[in-house]
C-alpha cells in the first residue's frame with residue numbers, strides 16, 4: 001500500500017515489453033511481480049526468481065483496445081512457441097487416403113469481430129489460423145473471455161454479443177473482475193489477507209455475477225449443463241443477500257443432506273468473517289428443513305411410511321376389492337406420482353387430474369376401479385398414524401399460507417429439477433412472495449427423480465426470469481461433449497422453457513473418455529483395477545476417484561475391482577443416483593451392461609410405450625449425471641452385451657457440438 005517504502009526492494013524488469021513491471025523481494029529465492037502505474041499497483045505473479053522474471057518479460061498488462069477490460073496479455077513472439085504440435089499417424093495415413101488439411105475454425109471472422117470479444121491484437125493472426133486440433137493449445141494463451149467466445153462460435157456459428165458497454169475504469173470491467181480483485185483500502189486488504197486461499201480461487205464469470213447480483217421481482221431460475229456453476233451462483237447469491245441486509249433470513253437448500261453439507265462448507269470458504277453472514281444462512285436438505293418445521297408444528301417428527309409398507313398396504317387394499325389387471329409396481333407408482341404427489345383426496349379430483357408425466361391413459365372406468373384402493377390406503381395410513389413426505393410438504397404449505405409472517409425472506413434451492421410438486425409449493429410458501437423470494441438452480445438434463453410438471457401451474461412462474469449458464473468449469477471439453485451425446489440438444493419443460501446444450505463450452509481440455517467392454521465381470525474388474533492404479537501412479541489421489549454403478553447391489557462389483565489397492569477405501573463407490581452434485585478428478589462408470597442401463601426391472605414396469613420412453617430418458621440422464629462428475633478422466637466399462645447408451649456416447653465428438 002506504500003509504494004515508496006523501500007522494504008520491498010523494487011526493481012524494474014528491464015527486459016519486459018511492459019515498462020510497468022517491477023519485481024519485489026520476498027526472500028532470497030522468491031520474487032513478487034507487481035505492475036505499477038500512477039493509479040494502481042497490481043500484485044500480478046509470484047515465483048522463484050528466474051521464473052518470476054521470465055513470466056514478466058513475456059507479459060503486458062493493459063486495457064483491451066476494444067472491450068476496455070484490463071487483460072494480462074502474453075507477448076506473442078515466435079509462432080513456433082505456441083503452434084500446436086502437428087500429429088501424424090503414419091501407419092494410418094499409409095493405409096488410408098491422405099488426411100485433408102483441417103479447416104481453420106475462425107477464418108471467416110475479421111479483426112473487428114475478434115477484437116469485439118477481447119482477442120488481444122497480437123493474437124489475431126494465430127486465432128484466424130487455428131484448427132480444431134490446435135485450438136486448446138492456443139486458448140491457454142488467450143484471456144478467458146476471448147477463448148470462451150471463440151469456443152461458442154465454434155459450437156454455434158455465432159459470436160456472443162459484447163456483455164457490457166465500455167466502462168470508465170478498466171479495472172471494474174466484468175471481464176477484468178474475472179482475474180483481478182480491486183482492493184480499495186487498508187481494511188479491505190487486511191480482511192482479504194485473513195481469508196483462506198480457496199476464497200481467491202473463484203472469480204465469477206460475468207453471467208454468474210449478473211445472476212448473483214440481480215434483483216428479481218418474482219421467482220427466478222438459473223439453468224445450465226452439469227458443471228457450469230449453478231451451485232456456485234446459488235451460494236454467492238445467498239451471501240450477497242445476507243451481506244446486503246443484516247436482518248434477512250435466508251434458506252439455501254439442496255436435494256440431499258450431503259449436498260446441503262457441501263454447500264455449507266463452500267459457504268464458509270466464501271464468507272468466513274467471524275460473526276458474519278454464515279450463521280444467518282440456513283443450509284438444509286429439502287426434507288431436512290421440512291422435518292424441522294414439522295417438529296416445530298407438531299412437537300414430533302413425522303412418521304413416514306416406507307415404500308415397502310406402502311406396497312403392502314396397496315396390495316392388501318387391491319386384494320380386498322378384488323382388483324385385477326394392475327401390477328404392484330403400477331399401483332405404487334400411481335400412488336407416489338399421482339395420488340400422493342398431488343395430494344389427491346377425492347374421487348372427483350382423481351377423475352379430473354392431468355396425469356402429467358404418467359402418460360398411460362387411464363379411462364374413467366379404470367380410475368373408478370382404482371380409487372377405492374387408494375382411498376383405503378389413505379385411511380389405513382391415517383389410522384396407523386403414518387404420513388408421507390408429500391403429505392408433510394402439502395400440510396406445511398397449507399399452514400404457511402395462513403401465516404402473515406413467513407419463516408424466511410429469501411429461499412434459494414439447488415437441484416431444483418428434482419423438486420416434487422408438494423415440495424415446490426412448500427418452498428414457495430416459505431417466503432413472502434416478492435422481491436428475490438425464490439431462486440431456483442437446476443438442469444433439466446439431470447432430472448432423475450421427478451416426473452415433469454408445470455411449475456407455473458403452482459404459481460412459480462420463472463418465465464422471463466430464467467437464464468442459462470454456458471461455460472462449464474468442471475468437465476473437460478472431451479468428456480462434456482461425449483456426455484452431451486446422451487441428451488437431446490434442446491430440452492423443453494412443461495412450461496415451454498428451453499434448455500439448450502448447444503454453445504456450452506468447457507474451459508479446459510483433456511484425454512478423451514474411454515469406453516471398454518469385456519467378456520466377463522472378472523475381466524472388467526481387472527481393467528478397472530489397472531485404470532485406478534494408473535491414475536494413482538499419475539498423481540490422482542484415491543479420494544479424487546469415483547466409481548459409479550446403476551444399483552446398490554452392483555456396488556460390490558465396484559469394490560471387488562479395488563481389492564488389494566492401497567488406500568482403496570478412500571475411493572468413492574456408489575450408485576449413480578447418489579452422484580448428483582459431486583465431482584472427482586477421475587470417474588469410472590462400471591457395469592453399463594444391457595439389462596442394467598436401462599434397468600430391466602424399470603423397463604418391465606412400463607405401463608405403455610409412452611411411459612417406456614420416460615424410463616429410457618431418465619436412465620439416460622442418470623448415466624449423464626454420473627459421467628459429468630468427472631473433471632479429467634472418464635472410463636465407462638461393461639460386460640458384453642453392453643448398454644445401447646454406450647453407442648450414443650461414443651458417436652464421434654467434434655467441436656461443432658452437434
Ligand SMILES: Nc1ncnc2c1ncn2[C@@H]1O[C@H](COP(=O)(O)OP(=O)(O)OP(=O)(O)O)[C@@H](O)[C@H]1O
Nearest residue numbers: 202203204205226227228229230231232473474581
Ligand atoms: N467462475 C468460476 N471459476 C472457476 N471455477 C468455477 C466457476 N464457477 C464454477 N466453478 C467450479 O466448477 C465446478 C462446478 O460448479 P458447480 O458445482 O457450481 O456446478 P453446477 O452447475 O451446480 O453442476 P451440477 O449441475 O453438475 O451439479 C466447481 O468445482 C466450481 O467450483
